Amino acid sequence: MAAASGASVQAQGTERRFEIPSQPLAQALSEFAGQTGLQMLYDAPLAAGRQSAPVSGTMSPRSGLALMLQGTGLSARFTSAGAVVIYASTTSTVTLNPLTAVAAPMVGRSQTDPVFIAYADTVRRTVSEAVRADDALTDAGYRLSIRLWVAANGAPDRAEILGGSGDASRDARFVERTRATMLPPPPEQLPQPMRIEFSVRARN
Structure with a gap:
């Protein structure tokens, strides 16, 4: 399980400015964790070969991460402990x-x-x-x-x-x-x- 260090649950709802370009997903998640203080939890193979969507603008971490994961087939679940679980998802049936x-x-x-x-x-x-x-x-x-x-x-x-x-x-x-x-x-x-x-x- 890969993880980037994080802080408190309050970071989930605070809007902030993001400028994270499209890049390999693992790198993008690490950058996102550094900017928000949220702990990112995921199995390393999930990120392998995936490219993040760019995130630009002022928004909450929830919205920013959802935007980043668009097109990757992955979703995020925020926990009460200030962590985020990344998991494989489906978009239709x-x-x-x-x-x-x-x-x-x-x-x-x-x-x-x-x-x-x-x-x-x-x-x-x-x-x-x-x-x-x-x-x-x-x-x-x-x-x-x-x-x-x-x-x-x-x-x-x-x-x-x-x-x-x-x-x-x-x-x-x-x-x-x-x-x-x-x-x-x-x-x-x-x-x-x-x-x-x-x-x-x-x-x-």
Whole structure:
């Protein structure tokens, strides 16, 4: 795990001026850590062969890092300890045979902040894994969408069916499974609820 030294969690929300050109990603992350005091945690192979996007202007570290990671296939998760975890992400459909989470999640009030979108993708993948492990939820093909609220510690606070599968008992089980799935702590000011659609194929 590669890391660049960091300081406090307060650095996450303070706007500052960035002028970081496009360069090898590991170098860009190191420069970003030096400017913000945030600890960057990632497996070194993730950065290998990747080029950062340029970051120029006055913005928060969250927005700056999201901009830097555009086009790399990676996302960032800020922790309460003043660190940032860099991880591989997806930008569209997430496939977990036999479950596929489809369509970009619509987050709250039509916010398009890349940090919020990256977090919603993480939630979608985590819930997909949980559902995939439940044979009773993969015994038939169906579509279903949920509305989800997440507490500050990452615990699902509330989950509702937005568009049902046509089977009330299955829908209830899907909600129960979602609410039992611990998620990463959400970014500050995440507009909620998140709305996520799932398409499930019957297990062969």
